[in-house]
Every structure is written in C-alpha cells, then in structure tokens.
Amino acid sequence: LVRREGRPALDRVIARALPLVDMVWRLEVEGQDDSTPERRAGIEKRALARISAIGDSKVRHFYEREFRDRFYARYRRRKMPAPGGRRGGGPGSAPSPGLRGTRLARQPDGDPTHLHEQLLMLHAINHPGLAEAQLEELAAIEMTDPMLDKLRQELLLTLGSGQGLDREALRTHLARNGFEDMLARLEGAPILQAASSARPEAALREAEIGWRHVMARLRRLAIERDIAAAEAAYRDTRDDKALRRLIQLKREFDRAEGTEADAADATGHSA
Secondary structure: OHHHHOHHHHHHHHHHOOOHHHHHHHHHOOOOOOOOHHHHHHHHHHHHHHHOOOOOHHHHHHHHHHHHHHHHHHHOOOOOOOOOOOOOOOOOOOOOOOOOOOHHHHOOOOOHHHHHHHHHHHHHHHOHHHHHHOHHHHHHOOOOOHHHHHHHHHHHHHHOOOOOOOHHHHHHHHHHHHHHHHHHHHHOOHHHHOOHHHOOOOOHHHHHHHHHHHHHHHHHHHHHHHHHHHHHHHHHHOOHHHHHHHHHHHHHHHHHHHHHHHHHHHHOOOO
C-alpha cells in the first residue's frame, strides 16, 4: 500500500481502523439474543470471561471497565427514585424549573460521561477541602451537562474565596443559592452507591484516589468525543489537515489511557 499510494494512504487506513475493543464487543455482544435477564447475564458472563484471558493487567483492567460501562448503558437504564428523607426532595418529588429536562433529572442515563460528571461533583461537595486543593483541575474540566457546569462554577467561586468551608457549610451555601434540588438528586443518584470514595464518610486518602480516577476518566471521554468529531470532519473533507488532527487525537487518547491505567494500577480503585 505504501509503495503504491504513499504514506497518506497508510495514515488513512490507520485512522479508519476499528479498535480491538469494538471488534470484541461486536463478536461477543452484538447480535446476541438478550431478550431476558438470564440471557443478558449469560452474554455479560461470556464477554468478561473472554476479557479475563488478556495477559496484560492494565489492558485487561480497561477492557473490563469499558465493557461494564457498555453493559450499564445497554441494559441498566431503569429509573430509581431518590431515597426518602433527603432534604429538598423525596420519592416522586418534581425537579425545579432550572433542573427539569436536564440529564440529571432523568438519572440514571447510562452515559459514562454524565455518570462521572456526577461523581466529580459528589467528590467536591462531600470533600470540599480536596476540591479546594484541586481548584485548577476543577476549573479546567469541561462539563457536558449545563446544570452540573453551573454547579461547578458555583463551587469554584465559593471554594476559591478561601473561607475553608466544611461539608455542611458548603451544602448550606449551595442550598441557599438555588442548588437544593440538585444536591438532593445527586445524593440520591444510584452511581453514589457504587462509588464509596465520593461518600461523606470516605477517608481523605480514599477520596483523593477517587478524584484522581474520575478526572482521568473524564479527560479520556472528552478525547473520545473529539475523536468522533475529527473522524466526521475527515469523512466530510478528506483533508490532510483533518487527518493529522485525527491522528494527533488518537495519540492523545493513548496517552490518556496510560495515565488512567497508572492511576488505577497504583490505587486498585474503581469508581
């Protein structure tokens, strides 16, 4: 191919290559009969058994995470009411006008980006000292949900003031400034049940580990979105500049995967 058409032809092939994780997903999951819970459980069991054969522990870890995210999105989109007794909203309580229609009001939606954005906000609210120490990192992250981003901006302003607020003082401030409904829904989100590091009772070290892991995951997901946009741009233009951008993003994605793998490998934590 290189002799016949040169390096640009090879670059195009690389840019269009289907990732191995997508190929394994197609082989193990797509097209399978998943009409009952038992059949879905069987599909998941077989797919994870195939992944367990991967020799490299970091690669295996990321395949398992990726497949569990995909299974969550594919099969587990059942609505769950917020637990009773939460301040600002119980089972069946309606979201405020500002919250109505956002993804947060429709949780859980199975979208990995949104789930991790919720986790980040929960880490910040329940561990304000940690969030204050990581303000630059919190400021740099791009949130896809407008209401969660509004909450992030309020946290930046409040924690950046240097008042040294504890969790209860921060929650009181947020509730007084129109975020009471959002706090109730975040604290009732099913994702919190599976992420002990985001809970108020988590030790600081555990919360730091969770924060680092969630941040790395959000960065990787953001690059995935950029890659999808770059692939679409290249399909439309077949332009060398668009191709170079796509290849650069895929390299950034590989680096981001390595960063997340290092964090997970060093801590053994899974958000």
